[in-house]
Amino acid sequence: MPRINSATELEELRKGILSKRDPNKPCIAICAGTGCLALGNDRVISAFEEEVKKQTLEAKVDIRATGCHGFCEKGPNIIIYPEEICYIEVTPEDVPEIVSQTVLGKEVIDRLIYTDPNTGEKAAHQSEIPFYKNQMRHLIGNNSKIDPKSIDEYLALGGYSALSKSLFEMSPEQVLEEIKKANLRGRGGGGFPAGLKWETARNAPGEEKYVIVNGHEGEPGAFMDRALFTGNPHSVLEGLIIGAYAIGSHQGFIYTRHDSPQLRNNIAVALTQAEEYGLLGENILGSGFNFNVEVHLDIGIFVSGESSALMRSIEGKNPEPRPKYIRTSVSGIWEKPSNLNNVETWANVPQIINRGSEWYTSIGTERSKGTKLISLSGNIVNTGVVEVPFGTTLREIVYDIGGGIPNGKKLKAVHFGGPMGGSIPESLLDTPLDFDELAKLGAPIGAGGMFVLDEDTNMVDVTRFFLNFLTNESCGKCVPCREGIRQMLKIVTNISEGKGREGDIELLEEISEVAGAASLCALGKTASDPLLSTLRYFRDEYEANIKEKKCRA
Amino acid sequence: MSEILLQIDGREVEARKGMTILEAAQSAGIFIPTLCHHEKLEAYGACRICTVEVEARGRKNLVAACVYPVEQNLVVRTRSEKIDRIRKMILELLLAHAPDAFALQDLAKEYGADKDRFEKEASFCIHCGLCVRYCAEVKKKNAVGFVDRGTRREISFIPEIASKECWNCKECFPLCPTEALQAAFVLTKALFSP
Ligand SMILES: Cc1cc2nc3c(=O)[nH]c(=O)nc-3n(C[C@H](O)[C@H](O)[C@H](O)COP(=O)(O)O)c2cc1C
Ligand code: SF4
Ligand code: FES
Numbered sequence: 001m002p003r004i005n006s007a008t009e010l011e012e013l014r015k016g017i018l019s020k021r022d023p024n025k026p027c028i029a030i031c032a033g034t035g036c037l038a039l040g041n042d043r044v045i046s047a048f049e050e051e052v053k054k055q056t057l058e059a060k061v062d063i064r065a066t067g068c069h070g071f072c073e074k075g076p077n078i079i080i081y082p083e084e085i086c087y088i089e090v091t092p093e094d095v096p097e098i099v100s101q102t103v104l105g106k107e108v109i110d111r112l113i114y115t116d117p118n119t120g121e122k123a124a125h126q127s128e129i130p131f132y133k134n135q136m137r138h139l140i141g142n143n144s145k146i147d148p149k150s151i152d153e154y155l156a157l158g159g160y161s162a163l164s165k166s167l168f169e170m171s172p173e174q175v176l177e178e179i180k181k182a183n184l185r186g187r188g189g190g191g192f193p194a195g196l197k198w199e200t201a202r203n204a205p206g207e208e209k210y211v212i213v214n215g216h217e218g219e220p221g222a223f224m225d226r227a228l229f230t231g232n233p234h235s236v237l238e239g240l241i242i243g244a245y246a247i248g249s250h251q252g253f254i255y256t257r258h259d260s261p262q263l264r265n266n267i268a269v270a271l272t273q274a275e276e277y278g279l280l281g282e283n284i285l286g287s288g289f290n291f292n293v294e295v296h297l298d299i300g301i302f303v304s305g306e307s308s309a310l311m312r313s314i315e316g317k318n319p320e321p322r323p324k325y326i327r328t329s330v331s332g333i334w335e336k337p338s339n340l341n342n343v344e345t346w347a348n349v350p351q352i353i354n355r356g357s358e359w360y361t362s363i364g365t366e367r368s369k370g371t372k373l374i375s376l377s378g379n380i381v382n383t384g385v386v387e388v389p390f391g392t393t394l395r396e397i398v399y400d401i402g403g404g405i406p407n408g409k410k411l412k413a414v415h416f417g418g419p420m421g422g423s424i425p426e427s428l429l430d431t432p433l434d435f436d437e438l439a440k441l442g443a444p445i446g447a448g449g450m451f452v453l454d455e456d457t458n459m460v461d462v463t464r465f466f467l468n469f470l471t472n473e474s475c476g477k478c479v480p481c482r483e484g485i486r487q488m489l490k491i492v493t494n495i496s497e498g499k500g501r502e503g504d505i506e507l508l509e510e511i512s513e514v515a516g517a518a519s520l521c522a523l524g525k526t527a528s529d530p531l532l533s534t535l536r537y538f539r540d541e542y543e544a545n546i547k548e549k550k551c552r553a
Numbered sequence: 554m555s556e557i558l559l560q561i562d563g564r565e566v567e568a569r570k571g572m573t574i575l576e577a578a579q580s581a582g583i584f585i586p587t588l589c590h591h592e593k594l595e596a597y598g599a600c601r602i603c604t605v606e607v608e609a610r611g612r613k614n615l616v617a618a619c620v621y622p623v624e625q626n627l628v629v630r631t632r633s634e635k636i637d638r639i640r641k642m643i644l645e646l647l648l649a650h651a652p653d654a655f656a657l658q659d660l661a662k663e664y665g666a667d668k669d670r671f672e673k674e675a676s677f678c679i680h681c682g683l684c685v686r687y688c689a690e691v692k693k694k695n696a697v698g699f700v701d702r703g704t705r706r707e708i709s710f711i712p713e714i715a716s717k718e719c720w721n722c723k724e725c726f727p728l729c730p731t732e733a734l735q736a737a738f739v740l741t742k743a744l745f746s747p
Contacts, residue, residue, distance in 0.1 A: 325619060472702065474703045474704075476680070477600045477680070479601055482680070482706065510642065514638065
């Protein structure tokens with residue numbers, strides 16, 4: 001690979017890549033995301049490779065193994081370009097027919113396209129399928145258009161033009177200003193304004209500063225960071241380099257899952273390719289800016305995603321949270337200013353730089369801008385990775401995109417934010433997706449895992465599930481969290497098994513007040529949030545369980 | 554060295570930059586209860602019994618006095634209804650594990666903590682980490698450490714190191730707030746059980 005030494009050379013390289021491409025050449029994009037692979041898509045990929053070879057079509061047809069397309073429910077998924085024909089639940093046996101009929105013959109195979117279970121209507125193209133058509137897929141939409149292992153495919157979509165623009169047309173201050181004006185808020189749980197955090201790190205004393213990607217994604221039921229990072233690693237990396245430039249950092253860290261070889265591998269390939277092109281390392285694009293990135297694998301425990309625990313883990317210590325009376329953006333890894341953002345937060349950066357904060361703030365609500373990735377799961381027809389603009393109502397997500405509740409059941413609640421989040425009842429389903437609105441209702445968005453719960457769900461059991469999860473996933477250092485969770489779980493278990501006693505609810509509230517006020521880190525401070533939200537909206541279930549000494553739901 | 558003026562329980566207190574609220578309070582003779590704190594060791598902030606209320610720039614917060622650094626004009630309250638409730642609950646949660654621990658008895662009386670509030674699960678350890686940190690920070694041996702996490706976290710001696718170091722040292726035993734025998738018990742178990 002040639003090293004790129006200027007903005008002009010980058011544009012020339014891009015032109016070269018595009019000129020070698022025929023937009024009308026058929027391309028079969030096969031989802032190789034975790035969901036589809038589990039359903040046997042590796043065999044579909046090999047079948048396509050064989051078939052194309054057999055028919056000696058190698059020069060006429062491209063095959064692309066891509067990241068997650070999003071519609072995990074109907075996997076294995078494939079999309080045939082340029083028509084964007086979507087086939088679902090594809091098996092290796094379908095492959096010869098797809099190649100001759102659709103790829104060559106340009107005919108749609110009825111049996112393999114999506115049929116709306118409610119209306120019976122068929123939809124062949126991505127733009128017609130309700131699951132896709134009601135989304136705004138600015139981040140995840142590129143997954144099916146690129147091979148994550150090919151930087152050229154990312155460049156073909158305009159990749160690294162935001163980096164080039166930042167380095168050559170903007171000062172670090174201007175980049176920072178743009179992110180602040182865009183009101184980009186952190187997607188990892190807190191919704192903290194990224195621009196303010198960057199500014200704190202930028203202004204913190206010290207030469208050595210770090211920028212970090214939080215790719216831990218420990219929230220049970222969340223799988224969108226993985227989908228984005230595995231499927232489009234350069235979009236995250238480009239955001240990180242731009243952030244480093246704005247903050248004045250020359251060293252980045254990617255903290256990511258130890259248990260996903262595909263993710264690890266794609267990140268490693270992306271880093272190598274970016275380095276070879278001179279988009280990473282010394283004198284990036286000839287601008288004089290230096291920046292390197294190191295990958296760290298996480299410890300498989302939920303609390304290691306918490307910022308101070310994560311930073312200790314990068315230092316090679318136990319991932320135990322530290323008291324954060326001094327912010328990590330001032331004193332983080334090895335006491336140096338360290339700016340941590342979530343995978344999705346970083347991936348938002350390039351489009352803000354490219355299209356401007358004005359464009360960005362035109363999407364979303366008053367105080368939550370842009371789009372949000374959601375992992376949709378639970379009692380829902382269409383499980384998958386969803387991206388919608390803030391302001392979309394929960395009802396639209398559940399019914400228009402999610403296809404509603406299976407088996408004719410009624411919706412009872414939706415749960416956001418995993419073990420540090422909350423459940424809100426069906427009656428509030430017209431609430432818009434918004435950091436502050438949902439937090440007010442006691443169900444903060446968290447990282448974006450959205451569990452849909454049907455009428456058969458016992459809410460006491462939901463609370464029990466999350467408390468039980470936390471007993472093994474907190475670090476166990478501080479008393480209110482470790483002992484508080486232990487006792488709350490005992491009481492909730494008793495209630496759910498019909499052994500509850502009068503006064504249990506009050507005792508639960510008392511413990512949760514102490515854990516919430518006195519715990520060391522946010523895990524303990526919010527561990528009782530699922531409990532408190534279910535007590536807020538479904539208190540009668542606890543009471544009934546206690547009074548009638550049985551499970552009611 | 555720069556002097557910082559703060560207020561603790563209505564009294565003006567002078568402190569040096571870098572001091573914690575606990576150190577400032579101690580220097581002024583104001584008592585704040587602690588369980589996991591030790592002057593010789595790095596601040597740890599695990600038991601949370603030292604929780605106090607601070608008010609800075611118009612915002613009130615509950616913080617751990619043993620780790621929170623002093624600031625100019627900080628207003629600290631070491632007792633309030635809420636603080637007492639927190640301390641009472643922390644003591645009750647700990648008494649379920651170490652009902653006879655002497656360090657907990659006086660505090661339990663002071664805060665009206667009921668040692669039978671929660672079902673007994675006697676392990677005698679309250680996870681203050683004093684033995685672990687003393688061995689690591691002062692003796693630099695790391696013969697005892699925490700293993701596992703969450704509610705399963707416990708202390709454990711590392712037999713390879715302990716068999717060489719511990720019998721002649723035992724300096725961590727008297728630090729144990731529950732009973733010195735606890736550490737001895739865990740140590741013996743590590744060395745003699747298969
Ligand atoms: C117990 C706990 C677990 C967390 N896990 C994650 C995680 O897996 N991924 C993540 O991005 N943020 C996680 N966070 C939030 C981080 O501490 C931090 O706020 C976030 O990474 C900052 O990035 P953002 O501002 O872009 O959201 C966790 C927080 C806590 C308290
Ligand atoms: S709140 Fe929980 S996870 Fe956080 S430091 Fe305390 S024990 Fe560890
Ligand atoms: S003495 Fe402060 S937390 Fe234990």
